Amino acid sequence: MLKDWKLKEVVLMSLFGVVFGIVYLIFIHIGNIWAGLIGPIAYEWMFGIWFIVSIISMYIIRKPGAALLPETLAALIEVLLGNAVGPRLILSGIVQGLGAEAAFAVTRYRHFNLAVLMLAGAGSAVFSFIYGYFISGYAALDPALVAWMFTLRVLSGMIIAGIGGKYIADGLLATGSLRGYAISHSRKGDASA
Amino acid sequence: MNLLLHNMNPSIKFVIVTVSMIVMAFFFNPITPLLFCCGIILFQLLFSRINWKLWTFSMLPFLIAAFGYLWTTLIFAKSSTGNIIWTPFFLEITDQQLDLALSLTFRVLAFSMLSLLFAFTTDPVKFVMSLMQQLKLTPKIAYSVLVGYHFLPFIKDEFLQIKQVHKMRTHNQPTSKWHRSKAAYRMLIPTLAGAVRKAERAAFAMEARGFTGEARQSFFHPIIIKQSDILLSMLFSILLIGSCTIGVTLSR
Amino acid sequence: MSNVTFHFPDRRDPVLENVSFAVRAGERLVISGASGCGKSTLLLLLNRLYPFNCDGTIQGDIWLFGKKTEDFVPGEINQQIATVFQDPDTQFCMPTVEEELAFTLENLNVPSADIETRIASVLELTSLSDFRYTKIHSLSGGLKQRVAVACALVMNPKILLLDEPLAHLDPLTSKKFVQWLDTLQKRVNLTIIAVEHRLASWNRFFTREICLGNSGKVLADRPFIDAKPLVFPAHLSSIRQDEALHVSNLAVTIAGENRLLPMSFSMNSGEVTIIAGPNGSGKTTLLKALVGILNTSGSVKPCLQLGYVPQTPEYMFLTSTIKQELAFSQNASSEELTTLMDRLDLLRIAESNPFSVSHGQKRRVAIGAMLADKRNVLLMDEPTAGQDAASLRELYELIRQRAADGDAFLIVTHDMSFAYAVADSVLLLKNGSLSGKFDSSDIWYKQDLLFSHQLLPPEGDVKDELVVT
Ligand SMILES: Nc1ncnc2c1ncn2[C@@H]1O[C@H](COP(=O)(O)OP(=O)(O)OP(=O)(O)O)[C@@H](O)[C@H]1O
Ligand SMILES: Nc1ncnc2c1ncn2[C@@H]1O[C@H](COP(=O)(O)OP(=O)(O)OP(=O)(O)O)[C@@H](O)[C@H]1O
Ligand SMILES: [Mg+2]
Ligand SMILES: [Mg+2]
Numbered sequence: 001m002l003k004d005w006k007l008k009e010v011v012l013m014s015l016f017g018v019v020f021g022i023v024y025l026i027f028i029h030i031g032n033i034w035a036g037l038i039g040p041i042a043y044e045w046m047f048g049i050w051f052i053v054s055i056i057s058m059y060i061i062r063k064p065g066a067a068l069l070p071e072t073l074a075a076l077i078e079v080l081l082g083n084a085v086g087p088r089l090i091l092s093g094i095v096q097g098l099g100a101e102a103a104f105a106v107t108r109y110r111h112f113n114l115a116v117l118m119l120a121g122a123g124s125a126v127f128s129f130i131y132g133y134f135i136s137g138y139a140a141l142d143p144a145l146v147a148w149m150f151t152l153r154v155l156s157g158m159i160i161a162g163i164g165g166k167y168i169a170d171g172l173l174a175t176g177s178l179r180g181y182a183i184s185h186s187r188k189g190d191a192s193a
Numbered sequence: 194m195n196l197l198l199h200n201m202n203p204s205i206k207f208v209i210v211t212v213s214m215i216v217m218a219f220f221f222n223p224i225t226p227l228l229f230c231c232g233i234i235l236f237q238l239l240f241s242r243i244n245w246k247l248w249t250f251s252m253l254p255f256l257i258a259a260f261g262y263l264w265t266t267l268i269f270a271k272s273s274t275g276n277i278i279w280t281p282f283f284l285e286i287t288d289q290q291l292d293l294a295l296s297l298t299f300r301v302l303a304f305s306m307l308s309l310l311f312a313f314t315t316d317p318v319k320f321v322m323s324l325m326q327q328l329k330l331t332p333k334i335a336y337s338v339l340v341g342y343h344f345l346p347f348i349k350d351e352f353l354q355i356k357q358v359h360k361m362r363t364h365n366q367p368t369s370k371w372h373r374s375k376a377a378y379r380m381l382i383p384t385l386a387g388a389v390r391k392a393e394r395a396a397f398a399m400e401a402r403g404f405t406g407e408a409r410q411s412f413f414h415p416i417i418i419k420q421s422d423i424l425l426s427m428l429f430s431i432l433l434i435g436s437c438t439i440g441v442t443l444s445r
Numbered sequence: 446m447s448n449v450t451f452h453f454p455d456r457r458d459p460v461l462e463n464v465s466f467a468v469r470a471g472e473r474l475v476i477s478g479a480s481g482c483g484k485s486t487l488l489l490l491l492n493r494l495y496p497f498n499c500d501g502t503i504q505g506d507i508w509l510f511g512k513k514t515e516d517f518v519p520g521e522i523n524q525q526i527a528t529v530f531q532d533p534d535t536q537f538c539m540p541t542v543e544e545e546l547a548f549t550l551e552n553l554n555v556p557s558a559d560i561e562t563r564i565a566s567v568l569e570l571t572s573l574s575d576f577r578y579t580k581i582h583s584l585s586g587g588l589k590q591r592v593a594v595a596c597a598l599v600m601n602p603k604i605l606l607l608d609e610p611l612a613h614l615d616p617l618t619s620k621k622f623v624q625w626l627d628t629l630q631k632r633v634n635l636t637i638i639a640v641e642h643r644l645a646s647w648n649r650f651f652t653r654e655i656c657l658g659n660s661g662k663v664l665a666d667r668p669f670i671d672a673k674p675l676v677f678p679a680h681l682s683s684i685r686q687d688e689a690l691h692v693s694n695l696a697v698t699i700a701g702e703n704r705l706l707p708m709s710f711s712m713n714s715g716e717v718t719i720i721a722g723p724n725g726s727g728k729t730t731l732l733k734a735l736v737g738i739l740n741t742s743g744s745v746k747p748c749l750q751l752g753y754v755p756q757t758p759e760y761m762f763l764t765s766t767i768k769q770e771l772a773f774s775q776n777a778s779s780e781e782l783t784t785l786m787d788r789l790d791l792l793r794i795a796e797s798n799p800f801s802v803s804h805g806q807k808r809r810v811a812i813g814a815m816l817a818d819k820r821n822v823l824l825m826d827e828p829t830a831g832q833d834a835a836s837l838r839e840l841y842e843l844i845r846q847r848a849a850d851g852d853a854f855l856i857v858t859h860d861m862s863f864a865y866a867v868a869d870s871v872l873l874l875k876n877g878s879l880s881g882k883f884d885s886s887d888i889w890y891k892q893d894l895l896f897s898h899q900l901l902p903p904e905g906d907v908k909d910e911l912v913v914t
Contacts, residue, residue: 007406008396008498010333014341015388018348032254072337080342088304094445112200131212135218140293142269156368166384168381173767176801177386180393180499318540336548340538346582347534351760358737359760361753362814364775379763386759386800391535397494398536400526403552403600405518411557413547 009061009181010069012042017073020053025078035180040079041145042147044152048160052122055117055165062112062182067120071097092131099127112186118162125157197240198310200423203320204327207430210307215337216285216433217300223292225440226299233306243313255305259298267296292444318343323416340395347391352384356437453787460486460663463505470603473630473637475669478657480833481803483530484640487657491638492526493517510603512514513694516565524553525865527597531608531738531831533589542573544641545581546599554601565665567599570629585724587618594626598633607639612831615723615859617899618649626650643832643860645675651904664706675834679868680845684869689853690735690751690822694743697727697734707743708879710872714821717844718882719864722901728857729756731874732824734809735855751818757802758811765772767810768795769803775819781818789813789843805836812843822853829860841867861903 027049034042053074075093103123107116129150132138134180138146168184176182198206217226219395237243265288318339357378460483468474476484483725489495493514496503506748507514509522517836530536539545546564551616555563558704568574573595576584581592590610597605627650630637651669658664690712697705705727712718720728734741736753745751754759764770770792771782788793789809794802799810815823830839837860844867846856855872864871871888873880875898889902 003302005333006498007333007400007404008393010337011396011399012338012389014390015337015344015348015392016385017342018345019384019388022349029254032258032377035258040216041265042204044867069334073341076338077341077345079312080320080338081345088308089210089213091214120374131330135214135291137218137221137297140221140266140297168378171378171382171765172385173324174383174385174798174800177389183400185500186235273742274677312594341538343582351757352499354738354755354757355760357733358753358755359763361736361738362761362763383759383762383800387757392531394535395538396530397489397498397528398530400494401492401523402538402549403524404548404594405552409551411551411560413544413551413557414561415557419643427739432799 005063005065008061009066012061012074013057013066013070014058014077015072015133016053016073016078018171020070021074021077021081024050024074025081028106041149044149045156046156047128048164050128051100051121051157051161052165052168054124055120055125055161056096056101056169056172058104058120059112059166059169060118060178060181060183062109062186064105064109065101067100068094068097069101073126074129089134092128092135095131096124096128097180099124103125108129109158111165114163114166117166118158121157121165123157123159124161125154129153137165143185195240195242197421197425198236198239198314199433200419200421201425202327202416202418203420205422205426206315207313209318209426210311213429213433214304215308216437217303220437220440221293221296222444223295223299224443225427226296226303228436228439230299230306231283233303235329237310237313237387237429238434241310241314244307246339248309251309253307255301259301259305262301263294263298266297267291271347273368288423297434319416322412326412326416327418330407331406332409333402336399336404340399344388344391344395348384348388351387352380354378355383360437448480454860459661461490461657464657464661464663465505466655466663466666468636468638470636471634473652473669474639475644475647475651475653476638476640476655476657477642478664478756478833479659480642480805480831481835482657482659483661484657485491485608488528488608488638491604492528492606493522514810518857520607522599525602527602528606529590529597529608529610529762531610531612533586533593534582535595535611535863537589537596541577541580542568542579542581542595543577545554545592545596549596549599553707559593563599567595570632572596578802586613587615587622587724590614590622591625594629600631602635604636604638605640607637609642609643609831610638613724613827613859614862615899616646616716616901617896618724619643619859619903623647625651632636642831654658675837675862676851677838677841677863680866682869683849683851685714685851688712689712689714689716690855691746692735695731695745696735696738696742697730698742699739705734705741706878709743710879710882712822712851712853712855712870714851715853716850716869717867718859718870718871718872719868719885720855720874721859721861721864721900722900726874726898727877728874729826730877732826732855732857734823747757747822752823753819754808754811754815754823754825754828756830761814762799762812765798766796767799769906770799770810770859771813771817773814776819777817783815784815788846790839798911805832808832815822816847816852821851822855823847823856827859828856829858861901865903872901 028047031043031046051071054071057070058067064132072090072093075089078089100120100123103120138149172178173183217229220226321335321338324330325332359376363376464487476487478484478698486495490503490507495501501668508515510525514522514559523828535794540550543564543719547560550560550563569575571591571594573591576588576592584592593595611622615621620623623646627633637903649671653667654669655666656664675810678804684890688711688869692711693709694707695705696703696707720730720731730739733739736751762770763773771786777785789812791806791809791813794806799807802810812823812825828899829837832840842862844856848854865885868885871883873883873894880898892902
């Protein structure tokens with residue numbers, strides 16, 4: 001899988017991991033405080049933030065693995081920062097990345113329009129929810145509440161990660177700093193897709 | 194002796210911590226995670242030299258989160274059988290519910306403690322190096338992560354500068370919530386553009402140093418597996434198995 | 446290299462066209478040409494980072510050591526051709542000097558027993574032994590550049606490529622760097638190929654020069670002749686009587702460390718003041734303190750009309766077109782904006798994204814935005830770094846014109862010829878303290894004073910006058 005990745009793409013993923021690792025950490029702290037007040041549902045509406053790096057990276061690089069790798073790296077960087085949730089994050093990073101990756105794989109890495117990006121956001125949400133169901137023991141909660149949490153998380157994944165991610169990547173594309181990456185070459189092809 | 198945890202092979206530590214977390218996820222009694230927490234604190238007291246003040250401070254947000262878990266699981270738990278032990282307002286709380294709520298809460302605490310144990314006793318660079326040497330992470334990823342980690346202070350610095358220059362330019366602009374999020378977006382774009390530029394230059398620099406991404410034959414500072422690593426892993430396993438069995442027997 | 450033509454994927458006209466030349470072992474070649482003409486691209490082709498990394502298309506052949514570049518395995522050629530890049534901050538991947546060197550050697554699959562000896566000997570050769578365990582990001586710009594050369598040399602390369610190695614170094618450090626490279630080259634008989642704008646700083650270092658033209662063709666390939674320093678037209682002082690900026694007892698302390706000791710000075714309207722001093726002396730810190738980015742003690746009057754162009758102009762862009770960028774403050778009328786853009790030569794690209802234009806243009810956008818804000822005191826951080834002769838002249842004209850209109854300028858630069866031409870007065874900084882404000886008419890003759898601030902008198906005209914006086 002890594003064979004046809006250029007080194008500069010891997011490093012780019014890692015630096016995105018750093019930037020978003022910091023962003024994530026900030027939100028974990030906000031989330032923890034909210035969680036104390038209104039319980040685990042506090043995280044749900046902003047869960048999409050944690051999926052955003054997968055979507056931005058895949059939208060830019062467009063190669064198999066471009067959703068899984070940066071999410072994992074962001075988690076690894078968060079751990080390296082010595083802060084917060086530690087090694088467990090790497091696992092949840094992988095799971096979230098896989099969710100987004102699955103959505104792109106289903107569309108065969110051909111289309112990267114808004115609908116697919118939102119689907120990927122939803123994919124991350126579903127995967128991470130299943131994972132959370134076991135690890136955090138949602139099984140013990142009232143099914144109605146669990147259903148609510150699930151809906152909120154999927155919506156958040158679609159809106160914050162899907163739409164927000166595209167908005168940020170498009171802003172970055174306009175700066176011209178992304179020439180030399182797939183997003184710049186396939187601009188026209190994508191518009192028709 | 195009191196540096197054992199710090200000197201432990203990072204990959205082994207990582208595997209143990211992760212395995213412990215996964216195993217604990219299958220136990221729904223309050224005693225297992227509680228015992229495990231005590232064990233971790235004991236380990237840290239014996240085998241590490243950590244800053245307990247900082248440790249307490251870092252645990253604080255997790256305590257708050259754990260408290261959130263406690264009362265939401267109490268209120269929103271699946272209606273279950275058991276003896277009613279407390280009826281505040283019109284809610285009924287059974288002993289089973291309490292057990293479950295406590296077990297989830299202690300689990301959050303145990304996970305946090307494990308994570309902090311790892312974070313407080315592991316040198317990030319050694320961790321990545323060891324991932325590459327013991328767990329066969331490809332050098333391409335390993336060194337890219339190190340570069341990212343190494344650029345962290347630069348990126349932070351740059352972000353602060355952008356923030357301040359923007360503040361100077363927009364000092365007479367309105368500051369509603371909408372404007373604030375717009376300002377955050379405006380700051381994120383140059384930061385990311387800077388990251389893209391840095392990534393490209395760093396990748397060029399690495400390749401110019403003859404980096405091909407192939408697995409390496411020799412390391413300047415090899416990271417090895419020592420006897421003490423095996424000893425510590427055994428201690429951890431005993432703690433894990435012990436707290437699981439005791440927890441299950443006691444809660445019968 | 447023969448008949449090489451090179452395209453970037455998304456551009457129609459080639460960056461390099463029919464470039465042919467051959468370099469013999471031990472030669473010292475410099476590649477010169479205007480900004481954006483393709484010099485860096487050429488270097489990256491020589492070490493095989495391009496075309497692989499940018500999907501560009503290449504016609505013609507590049508032969509290295511009698512073999513075509515395509516025939517090398519990736520990475521193989523980089524073990525014989527070492528490169529030092531332009532930006533000192535972004536060319537290291539490990540935290541300390543030792544680890545960086547070890548990384549390079551591990552890449553070459555040097556057995557771990559030999560790594561130690563090779564690190565020690567290259568540090569010895571480059572006289573960097575004292576810095577072996579130092580964190581790279583705490584080193585000054587000059588030292589970083591030397592560490593980069595050490596990392597290049599530890600591979601025992603046959604060719605050394607340098608991309609504008611002097612751009613961010615103070616004048617005396619530059620001079621020492623050139624001398625040091627000179628001795629080094631004689632000891633290990635390297636082939637050196639460099640890209641450089643500031644040829645005058647290199648004295649007679651090079652033996653051959655290749656000039657690239659704007660369309661990517663070779664204009665000239667000739668033995669190196671002494672570079673003439675840039676000559677700017679003389680200017681009339683436009684200092685007015687009213688005070689534009691008054692600073693008293695300004696000091697900066699960050700995390701208990703004095704980064705700027707208390708200093709006081711003042712400037713009049715229409716005055717152009719240069720700030721000069723060694724790398725790391727606190728010039729950037731001073732500008733940031735003046736615009737209020739850093740917490741300070743002391744007072745700055747007035748504090749609102751100060752405009753600031755940071756060392757990296759991208760930091761200040763807020764909008765998605767250059768036109769909006771200039772109009773952002775809404776302080777200037779639309780006619781004023783049009784004239785301003787015309788004078789800054791930005792009209793052609795008014796609708797482009799400010800992030801996507803060339804480096805010189807970005808800087809002019811930033812300056813334009815500040816001027817359109819009607820800020821009449823302007824602070825600029827190293828506007829001269831990496832600029833070619835034409836942009837320097839343009840910048841000079843612009844500053845003098847605005848000064849004649851009554852604006853005051855405070856400019857940080859390492860380019861002494863530029864400073865000599867443009868300045869009315871000079872502030873010298875050293876170790877975070879102000880040595881004083883000097884009149885530009887006599888400072889350039891005080892050699893000792895300049896040397897003690899790692900500065901040199903500008904090349905050319907002053908020296909001639911020195912002999913006379
Ligand atoms: N990846 C790329 N894709 C498309 N165009 C590029 C790319 N990189 C550079 N260019 C363009 O190619 C031209 C040559 O760039 P290059 O960096 O070689 O210039 P240079 O001579 O080194 O300039 P300077 O002196 O400013 O460093 C420039 O106009 C630049 O905008
Ligand atoms: N973020 C920081 N943390 C700690 N020290 C810093 C930081 N930024 C700058 N310094 C130190 O403050 C001093 C002054 O730095 P400053 O950037 O003002 O130098 P300068 O005169 O602009 O140098 P140059 O000519 O290289 O741009 C230097 O010694 C530098 O190492
Ligand atoms: Mg260049
Ligand atoms: Mg500076």
